[in-house]
Amino acid sequence: MGQCDLMPGWRHWLRGGVAAAALLITLNPPAFAQGTASAPGSADEVREVPAVLQSDEVEYQDDREVVIARGNVEIAQGERILLADRVSYDLRTDVITATGNVSLLQPSGEVLFGDEVRVTGDLREGAIDAFRMLLTDNSRLAAANAVRVDDNRTDMNRAVYSPCEICQDDPDSAPLWQVRASRVIHDQEEQTLYYRHARLELFDVPLFYTPYFSHPDPTAERQTGLLAPTMGYSSSLGAMVQPRYYVVLSDQADFTFSPILTSDAGQVAEGTYRRRTRAGRFVVTGSITQATNLDSADDTTANLRFDDPTVEEGDLRGHIDTTGQFDIDQNWRWGWDARWVSDDAYLERYGYEFDDPLQSELYAERFEGRNYFVAEAMTFQGLRRQGDDAQQPIILPNAEYHYISDPNFMGGQLFGELGTLNLMRTEGRDTRRVSGTLGWERNFVERLGGRVSLKGLANVDAYNYNDTVDGQDVIDQGDESGQAARVFPQVAVEYAYPLTRSSWLGTEVLRPRTQLVLGPNGGNSSRIPNETSRNFEFTAGNLFALDRIPGRDRVSSGQRVDYGLEYVYTTPEGGGTASALIGQSYRINSDSALPDSVGGDEEFSDIVGRVSLSPVRYASASYDFRIDDSTGDMSLSEYSITLGSPTLRVGVDYTYVEEQQSELSSFSEREQLTLRINSRVSRYWSVGARHRQNLRDKEPLDTEIGIGYQDECFLFRFSASRDYANSDEADDDTTFMVTIGLKNLGAFGGGQ
DSSP: OOOOOSTTOHHHHHHHHHHHHHHHHHHOTTGGGOOOSSOOOSHHHHHTSOEEEEOSEEEEETTTTEEEEEEEEEEEETTEEEEEEEEEEETTTTEEEEEEEEEEEOTTSOEEEEEEEEEETTSSSEEEEEEEEEOTTSOEEEEEEEEEETTTEEEEEEEEEEOSOOOSSOTTSOOSEEEEEEEEEEETTTTEEEEEEEEEEETTEEEEEEEEEEEEOTTOSOOOEEEEEEEEEETTTEEEEEEEEEEEOSSSEEEEEOOEEESSSOEEEEEEEEEEOSSEEEEEEEEEEEOOSOOOOSOTTSOTTSOOTTOOTTOEEEEEEEEEEEESSSSEEEEEEEEEESSTTHHHHTTOOOOSSEEEEEEEEEEETTEEEEEEEEEEEOOOTTSOGGGSOEEEEEEEEEEEOOTTBTTBEEEEEEEEEEEEOSSSOEEEEEEEEEEEEEEEEOTTSOEEEEEEEEEEEEEEEEEESTTOSOOSOOSEEEEEEEEEEEEEEEEEOOEEEEETTEEEEEEEEEEEEEOOSOOOOTTSOOSSOOOOOOOGGGTTOSSOSSSSSSOOOSOEEEEEEEEEEEOTTSSOEEEEEEEEEEESSOOTTSOGGGTSSSSBOOEEEEEEEEEETTEEEEEEEEEOTTTOOEEEEEEEEEEOOTTSEEEEEEEEEOOEESSSOEEOOEEEEEEEEEEOOSSSEEEEEEEEEETTTTEEEEEEEEEEEEOSSEEEEEEEEEEOOOSTTSOOEEEEEEEEEETTTEEEEEOO
């Protein structure tokens, strides 16, 4: 219906109303009988949707069969909306001519602008002078003129494209970068912008020219084509470039080919295949190359900076990295995570991220309420040349079932675990284990307000082993076989009494805690193979743990008393917090199988603690420590401090761990310091630096500096890094990288 200015009088109002009705009837004769619940598709469907005209004034010229609307004109045809100062609609030719601040909103969200627009009555086709387009991501297109065809294709002459914002202080100035072309075609169906005779301009200065160029429009999620390459230089690879080509294979699959071309280390073919199925997804990444320009490997005990001495010139090298996960039903799923490499030095040489050893697994798991089951097979590949891959384990299978009852089982909660492990080696000890745990736990508050926790459990483990040495806990190849079994019960009672105080300064909670743990002495016989309990560190985090030792093969045996003091402070608004814990254990009996840090051969353990501070939004610190109870020396000291807002943020990380040689953990003394600084200098500029130092050997480990610029359409980053070899036989690895990103055109890098 028409909205008309009533000031000219009733004759004008009547004429406007009749004209508006005529426009509706002419555009859509059966429209009043049609529903508008879904968006129209074809031209015939669009014509079935009512058109609505609103304006300040409407005039109908009978002799010419022309409807003229003036002042704040709006024509809505389905999801298409035309706005203008003046609109003339010729009923005989079905052409609408709009002038003055013309804009046309498309169903896709794009907006077309022009000085004069001539479109068909359904607003799907037309021609525009002084054309401008605002895309869905606020990118802009401008052209001398444009033609809209089939409600899908916009053909522009002498066009300019840029996603950069217009400078408000100087709107006539050129954007930071833009693409000029003699012709630009926007195909909405293909979601692509095509350019003919295009040139890229930076700060209005031409950089390069290409006769043909295309890129996806903002609505495209996946499209076959070249991706931006990366380029750089490092002392290990020399000059390097990695082009990328992306291929859409189907709605469920795609492939990226990304070879690595180097000047000093040969060429590497690399690709990644991704696929989704109804049940899940999987990814396969692989690479292959021919060995060339190998490094000297006179020192076979040096780090991975050298090539593997077993690799000869011309040998094939490569790697595979694949993951997958699939649902079987609402409870079951299965998957894999597999990694393999041809030699020890390949991943390091070509800059791939990796863990040592590489772990591969095939698994199936079930989730049901609080209960969980997993069965898995695992293999490992070591990447240290001084290591022996023959002693890497093969696990087939490892199966575990974990059960937790409802919370009110006999006033508490019942929990249990069943497991089996079959671990084999091509050289060295083989181990088979069957294990089970049954336990019960209850927590309650006694009448005086103290919190009481009761816990009891029994572990049962049976072992069979062979190819070891005299039944000792060593992996080395031998001819001894045997069996071992253990039943290990434990009970514990913990009591904590919180003392709370609140004031205008905030809330404080002081909580003394003590725990009595009772269990049999021993239980850690050397005839029980230790495969899963070789990474132990005593900290405040496991002070009150019933069994502090990870894995099942070693246990926290004997009787002990754990005691500590906790403090928590919270500001009135809750934005600032501080917490601290300090504690120790007293062993009623000694156990030489346990480290001295937990009181293995002594009555008292080391003193452990942790302090955490977050007083304000942009300040945080944490400190973990362990103090030798007999000497008062620090055996563990770790702290991390971060201060400042994004404008200027500094950080310090420090780690000191004394040497420890035991069955449960074996490592040399280490002391490292890491310094970090980052600053967002302005809205768009940022800088940062990081340095890591080995304080024990007084040698640097690695250093990195970087500077970056990022706005709504342009990205620039420069970084320089050095990885120090700290070896007379190897050189430091130095890398310089420059990355440049252009919105919607991808990113590319350059090195020097």
